[in-house]
Amino acid sequence: MSRLPAASASLILGTAGHIDHGKTSLVRALTGVDTDRLREEKARGITIELGFAPWRPAADCAFGIVDVPGHEGFVRTMVAGATGMDVVLLVVAADEGVMPQTREHLAIVRLLGVRAMVVAVTKADLVDDPEWLELVVEDVQGLLEGTPYGDAPVLPASIHDPGSLADLAAALVRCGARARARQSDDLFRLPVDRVFAVEGAGTVVTGTLWSGSVARGGTVRILPGGGEARVRRVELHGQAAAEARAGQRTALALTGAVVRRGRIARGDVLVADPAWTPSMMLTVEIAALDGTGWRLEEGQRVRVHLGTVEVMARLALFGAEEVAPGERARGQLRLEGPVVARCGDRFVIRSWSPMTTIAGGVVLEPSPRKRKRVSATELDALKALARGGEDAVGGAVALAGWEGLQRGEAGVRAGWTGTTAALPATLPFIAGHLFDPAIVARAEARILAAVDRHHRTRPLDAGAPLAALRSSLPAQARPGLADGVVAGLAERGRLVVEGKAARLPGFEAALSPVEERVAVGIEAILARAGLQGPSTDELAAGAEASRETVLAVLDFLARRGRIRLLGDAFWVAATELEGAAARVAAGLGGREGLGPADFREVLPLTRKHLIPLLAHLDGLGVTERTAEGRSVAAGPPR
Numbered sequence: 001m002s003r004l005p006a007a008s009a010s011l012i013l014g015t016a017g018h019i020d021h022g023k024t025s026l027v028r029a030l031t032g033v034d035t036d037r038l039r040e041e042k043a044r045g046i047t048i049e050l051g052f053a054p055w056r057p058a059a060d061c062a063f064g065i066v067d068v069p070g071h072e073g074f075v076r077t078m079v080a081g082a083t084g085m086d087v088v089l090l091v092v093a094a095d096e097g098v099m100p101q102t103r104e105h106l107a108i109v110r111l112l113g114v115r116a117m118v119v120a121v122t123k124a125d126l127v128d129d130p131e132w133l134e135l136v137v138e139d140v141q142g143l144l145e146g147t148p149y150g151d152a153p154v155l156p157a158s159i160h161d162p163g164s165l166a167d168l169a170a171a172l173v174r175c176g177a178r179a180r181a182r183q184s185d186d187l188f189r190l191p192v193d194r195v196f197a198v199e200g201a202g203t204v205v206t207g208t209l210w211s212g213s214v215a216r217g218g219t220v221r222i223l224p225g226g227g228e229a230r231v232r233r234v235e236l237h238g239q240a241a242a243e244a245r246a247g248q249r250t251a252l253a254l255t256g257a258v259v260r261r262g263r264i265a266r267g268d269v270l271v272a273d274p275a276w277t278p279s280m281m282l283t284v285e286i287a288a289l290d291g292t293g294w295r296l297e298e299g300q301r302v303r304v305h306l307g308t309v310e311v312m313a314r315l316a317l318f319g320a321e322e323v324a325p326g327e328r329a330r331g332q333l334r335l336e337g338p339v340v341a342r343c344g345d346r347f348v349i350r351s352w353s354p355m356t357t358i359a360g361g362v363v364l365e366p367s368p369r370k371r372k373r374v375s376a377t378e379l380d381a382l383k384a385l386a387r388g389g390e391d392a393v394g395g396a397v398a399l400a401g402w403e404g405l406q407r408g409e410a411g412v413r414a415g416w417t418g419t420t421a422a423l424p425a426t427l428p429f430i431a432g433h434l435f436d437p438a439i440v441a442r443a444e445a446r447i448l449a450a451v452d453r454h455h456r457t458r459p460l461d462a463g464a465p466l467a468a469l470r471s472s473l474p475a476q477a478r479p480g481l482a483d484g485v486v487a488g489l490a491e492r493g494r495l496v497v498e499g500k501a502a503r504l505p506g507f508e509a510a511l512s513p514v515e516e517r518v519a520v521g522i523e524a525i526l527a528r529a530g531l532q533g534p535s536t537d538e539l540a541a542g543a544e545a546s547r548e549t550v551l552a553v554l555d556f557l558a559r560r561g562r563i564r565l566l567g568d569a570f571w572v573a574a575t576e577l578e579g580a581a582a583r584v585a586a587g588l589g590g591r592e593g594l595g596p597a598d599f600r601e602v603l604p605l606t607r608k609h610l611i612p613l614l615a616h617l618d619g620l621g622v623t624e625r626t627a628e629g630r631s632v633a634a635g636p637p638r
Contacts (some may be wrong), residue, residue: 007515009245011176012084012208013055013063015107018099022122022159024051027067027093029159030169031055037416050081050193052206052249054237057169060410061176063087064237064249066208068105077104079348080193080266080308082109084208086247087116087172090149094127094156097136098143104357107289110147111360112346117152124156135267154292182246186316186417188220189342190211191307200252201233203262204250208307209250211417212272213586220254220270224338227258229270232448246328252309269340275412278338283330283365285347285386286315290326294351294358297582303355306347306363311510312336318374318551323359330364330382333370341366342393344415362386365399367371385608388415390424397434402477404433430488431480443485444494446472448504455507461517463496463503473517505586509556516551519543526563526573531580533572535563567612580613581622584632592631 015023028034033053051067062234066085068078082088088109092102109117119140127133133156136300140154153171194206214220218231233253234241246251258264274628277444286294296302300315317323317331343362349359364385375383377398384395396414397405410416410423427434452470453466470482486502489495495502511519521543526533536554540547554571557563563571587602588594603610614630617623623630 010245010248010286011061011063011086011179012066012247013087013172013176014066014077014082014085014087014114015068015089016082016089016105018093018096018101018105019069021091021093021096021099021102023089023091024067025159026089026120026122026157027051027053028067029165030057031065034590047510047637049082050077052237054249056377056531058173061173063172063176064208064247066249074536076305076310079112079305079310080191081208082114082629083112083191083307083346085109085112085114086208087118087175088114089092089172090117090119090152091139092121092136094124094133094136098139103143106147106149107357108144108348108360110149111287111289111348113362115148116176116179117144118153118171119150119154120157120292121154121635122157122159123466124164125158125160138352141516164260172175172406176469182209182211184213184245185418186211186246186418187275187342187411188214188218188270188272189276189310189340192264192268193266195265197626199252202255203259203264204253205252205253205268206249207270209244209246209248211246212241213245214250214252214270214272218272220272221260221276222264223261223269223271223276223340225257225258225268227263229254229256230261230265249331267307269307271340273408274413275409276340276342276407277367277412278340279367280311280335280338280405281370281481282333282335282339282341282363282372283368283382284333284361284363285328285330286323286359286361287328288323288325288359289357292325292356292358293326294356295322296329296349296359301352302333302358303350303352304339304347305350306339306341306345309337309339310341312352316372318379330374330379332368334370341410342415344388365396367481368399385414392416393424393434393439394427394436398438400434401436402439402481403440404431404435404478404481405520406433409463410434419599428488430484431478433478433479433481436479440488441483443477443481444489445483447482447489448494451502451504455504457570458552460509460511460552460557462498462509463501463507466500469502475525501560505537509559510555511553513546514555515549518543519550519557522550522553522571523562523573526571526576529572531572531576531603531605531613533566533570533576535569536571539571557562564616566609566616569612570609577613579617581617583621584617584622588632590632590634592626593629594632596627 025216031053053065055065056062066081068081070440121136124502137154144150155168157290173249189210190207192205192207198204216231219228221228232255233243235251236248253384298317298321302313304311304313313333313335316334317329320329323329341368345363351358364382381395381398384391392414393416427520428440429469447469450469451464473482489496496505540550543550562574565571583602618625623632
């Protein structure tokens with residue numbers, strides 16, 4: 001048995017074609033491996049389950065071969081194998097030519113976006129008439145015309161003719177060289193296509209490693225059911241390995257409570273990153289197959305094949321009642337069971353009954369909110385998701401709206417395969433999330449408007465409280481967005497932040513004529529009261545203005561340093577406080593262990609007013625409170 005090369009060179013080569021056209025025999029002739037391992041397969045002479053074989057046709061090219069069943073009753077299994085293909089080997093028997101499953105398998109690999117194809121016209125040795133063989137080749141070429149495989153090589157072959165097998169191998173090597181390599185530094189994902197028990201190893205799962213890598217001893221999550229398992233052993237085509245990488249056929253021996261309880265099956269997906277989540281709905285771009293006679297209709301019940309899972313769903317179209325053959329549309333699949341998907345994933349749709357392939361498409365939103373229609377902005381975002389790359393990130397961020405998109409979510413919600421550091425720098429990053437520039441612009445406009453409104457309605461305030469600015473954004477806005485936007489505006493000089501308030505540049509609180517009269521009255525009262533200042537309630541009661549106006553004027557005068565509230569109880573003029581500090585320093589400077597009675601020598605006040613005044617002097621450093629009493633600094637107050 002040939003051995004697989006380094007992980008970076010691995011590609012998945014899958015077979016496709018009608019039953020009994022020689023797919024399994026051809027794989028055995030190329031690799032020496034009989035992929036029909038089940039007793040029933042050998043008894044019936046047909047492939048029922050997926051078969052696997054490693055193959056290195058050249059020093060710099062290695063394939064993991066997936067042999068799929070050709071019988072129409074096993075299309076579900078065929079789709080499970082086809083979804084991981086990098087290159088497809090379409091097999092057409094020379095003695096029969098193009099058959100129904102040839103056409104359906106071709107439609108499936110096309111819908112799944114398999115980029116590269118080679119066609120083997122098998123059993124060429126059974127055809128005596130060269131013209132018949134030429135007609136079959138021409139028929140295949142006609143079938144491929146107008147598809148992405150129009151220039152695919154079509155090669156007659158026989159398992160008994162080494163020369164034809166060598167030509168076929170060479171064509172596959174050339175095709176493999178053009179196939180896009182999978183990225184091992186991407187998010188790990190392994191759709192499970194088989195689960196079985198092995199004595200001494202426990203539960204083993206197999207699948208094609210779609211992306212990322214997995215190592216022995218690592219931890220994986222099993223979705224959609226949930227739960228974790230530890231990887232006890234990694235195998236690549238029966239050979240133990242330290243790790244498996246994207247593009248390889250992989251077997252993992254797993255252990256864990258979920259595994260021991262038997263809660264893992266074909267259709268499950270192994271992942272590691274927390275961004276992966278199961279979903280009961282997908283926003284999709286869908287294409288109805290031409291030539292089938294089937295139309296897609298609003299509310300139609302269909303079979304959705306995604307990865308290794310088949311699930312029933314209802315189709316909800318955006319702005320259309322039906323999709324004609326050959327046409328495309330956008331909509332949502334309302335699923336009857338959870339799936340694990342990623343933006344950019346391809347899927348196949350088969351009719352409920354009779355079962356035949358009628359459509360396919362690409363996942364745009366793997367975990368969307370329910371929509372009946374889309375706005376122009378949402379439509380632009382969905383189109384961006386379909387384009388992939390940086391455009392898709394922008395589309396996902398736009399659809400995230402006020403909530404924003406975590407950088408780590410871009411891999412799933414936008415299909416981003418690069419590092420988080422390589423995400424588009426044009427997208428604002430605030431509070432740990434990426435935001436659409438339009439959302440940030442709207443947030444800025446709301447906050448600036450809120451500040452301006454506060455200046456107009458509360459002109460004596462130093463600025464708008466930051467808490468009020470946070471509430472100016474919609475309730476669904478990401479916590480921290482408002483603070484981030486305020487910080488950005490301040491950095492660009494469009495806001496001035498002082499303490500817990502923000503103001504527009506150039507704004508200064510100013511008293512109106514009415515408020516000026518109130519201020520003069522307040523300061524006159526405080527001048528007469530000296531250090532035995534009145535409370536807020538007393539000032540409000542004696543003023544010829546509303547309580548709200550008095551409070552605003554008091555706050556204004558306090559910010560200007562003209563008055564001070566002592567102990568949250570009494571208002572005193574700043575000049576009186578300065579005089580008190582000077583008298584204490586002059587009369588008691590350098591003394592220690594002083595009690596309240598000692599301070600009455602220079603501050604003849606009742607205890608009610610004296611205690612908050614002493615606390616104020618402590619804050620100034622004129623006095624210092626100790627266990628033995630207060631001490632007074634020598635020299636003038638600071």
